[in-house]
Amino acid sequence: MNQSPAFRVLIADDDKAMRESLAELLDAAEWNTAAVARADYVADELTRFQPDVILSDVRMPGMSGLELLGNLGADAPPVVLISAHGDIPMAVQAMQDGAYSFIEKPYDPRRLLTVLRHAAEQRRMAADTARLRARLARLSGLDRILLGQTDDIRALRTDVMDLTDTDAAALLLGETGTGKELVARALHDLGPHGAGPFVALNCAALPADRFEAEMFGRADGPRGHLAAAEGGTLFLDEVCACPMDLQAKLLRALETREFTPLGQSTPVPARFRLVSASNEDPDAAVAAGRFRADLLYRINTVVLSLPTLRQRRDDLPLLFDHFAAEYARIYEVAPPERTQDDTTALMAHDWPGNVRELRHVAERRVLAARRGRGSVAEAIRADQGISDVPDTLREAVAAFERELVARAIRSHQGRMDAVAEALGIGRRTLNEKVVKLGLDKEALL
Incomplete structure (x- = not known):
């Protein structure tokens, strides 16, 4: 008995008796089946039925099975061709064109089921691999990085x-x-x-x-x-x-x-x-x-x-908003609204420091926004002047400590023992400061 009852096969054959015979065989083997009388109808069924494998006759009115094979995209399910008129050259051509297998009529039911099962398993394995890669990308933060x-x-x-x-x-x-x-x-x-x-x-x-x-x-x-x-x-x-x-x-x-x-x-x-x-x-x-x-x-x-920011200017607003949201969370403030002037400043700058420079600009913009002032153009300037000095001594000391610890974490790639040594403090003191200052090591790296 088939160990994968959820396998789905789409049958394309202009012979009604053959379609019904194949469907009966596959239904008995606990497959989910759909059938069409012409290869032209396969494209519509792919989206609706989402088969794991296509079983197609070779000679049909209109589009032939070989033409169907050539018209399917790279992401289409594997195709098993079946024909009463097949010969060796046709089989060779079918395999060269990308067919999974070629079976002659009259067919051996057991061989047909085996070939279809192997094709469907291969399709499922490829889909599982793609899903796993997508999941790994999410887990690793690849889309965020x-x-x-x-x-x-x-x-x-x-x-x-x-x-x-x-x-x-x-x-x-x-x-x-x-x-x-x-x-x-x-x-x-x-x-x-x-x-x-x-x-x-x-x-x-x-x-x-x-x-x-x-x-x-x-x-x-x-x-x-x-x-x-x-x-x-x-x-x-x-x-x-x-x-x-x-x-x-x-x-x-x-x-x-x-x-x-x-x-x-x-x-x-x-x-x-x-x-x-x-x-x-x-x-x-x-x-x-x-x-x-x-x-x-x-x-x-x-x-x-790796592309420079100059090569991917269309990503600048998206990247800036992302970094600004990160630092707004770290500093416990609302992300500053990006104005049209801000966008113009982002697009006009050459970004010699690339993503690293953009990240620092976003952080400076958020720090300025805490005091209800600032713009992206001001944050881009290397010398920010007195406008970015905190209003109170306590805020100034906290901002200085936060910047000093953040820079040390970046410089030492998050190795906290090395960060503590560079700052001249104990590891326990460093841990307390990271919590107190609201620093997110993962975001900084």
Whole structure:
């Protein structure tokens, strides 16, 4: 007995007796069936009946089964063709045109049911996978992270989702502030290593004399970033800033999947996914002799280019409103109304800092709105002047603390122990301040 009684099949055959015979066979096997006498009617039934598989005769008045196959879109259910006039060339052509299978009349009922069941199961599995990906995207906040409706950002979201089932090395290219680390985190969260750690290292921020120890660790000291990323993802931001003399060692670690900490004789395994990022053209760095070509080939299995705000200006109002709502929630105020002048200011600015700059502008606009003043144009200006100073000393101190703690959280990618150390306070004190100041770490990142 069919283990999936909810499977749905649409029969297209001009022979009434054959339609009824097929429907009777499938009804007995607990399928839901619908039947039409012409292939021309299939399109209307797809929306109404939503079949898992189409069973179509080949030779029919008007549109033939082969023509039906060619007219169906990429998202259509699989098609099984059946014909009393079939021959090998026709079957080969049908398979080349995308048919799931080809069956000759008179048919073996058991084989027909098996083929249809396999086709329907494949359709269901594909639909389940699509639903799972959509759910994962919602859970990971991918739509929130890569917010926007322009073609560039839609394509980027699709590319990220297409990489959810692979651990291939990825290289993210884009200007400062376009969200490369956010994309890296999304690749990690949705990928096969999502349960492991996400370890971020800004290669441009590390002094050359500390780089090797930070990357590979010491035998008698703390472990390095490669070891910390075991079973997870290692994110190398500004990878082209990696010191030239250490690139060979990094390349060897990636190729052999092992590395040797400083002062240690035995290697340790290097099992992690590598995601790299750069705000400069890596090919230009190779041409200038600052980056090894063989290392570039190792890290650029997949390349994703992140669009600038200048390339997606139509998303500016949507992004600004989103960030303003986030900060309004953090500061416990109503989001400021965006006026036509505000929109004009958003569209006129060049946004050299990209999404990061827009986020900060939205925060400054919300802070000004708390005092019943301000505009987007004023928030864009680097020097806000006395107009943005709070009215009372208590408000000024709270705003200063909030900005200081928020910046530290961003600078240290949410690593709260590092934030506490940078601020010179204890972890418990930091936790209390985060609560008191109404800061949302996830929103800040």
